[in-house]
Amino acid sequence: MNASELRDLSVDELRKRLEEEQESLANLRFRLATSQLESPLKVRLVRRDIARIMTVLQEKKLNTKTANAEVKTT
DSSP states (O other), X not given: OOHHHHHTSOHHHHHHHXXXXXXXXHHHHHHHHTTOOSOTHHHHXXXXXXXXXXXXXXXXXXXXXXXXXXXXXX
């Protein structure tokens, strides 16, 4: 999933998606360690998805702080 699609999701949906991806990463790492994983590339892709989700969550957090600060100053 790309960042533009992630930005359309709510914070709760992003957190749920983050948990799912972290579980998926744990499973992939286990399968990689036991030599049951067909493609090690999947681990890298899931890690990048997690990073994208965390980035979008951080952006949303900063946007709400900025919006709150603007309301307080006016």
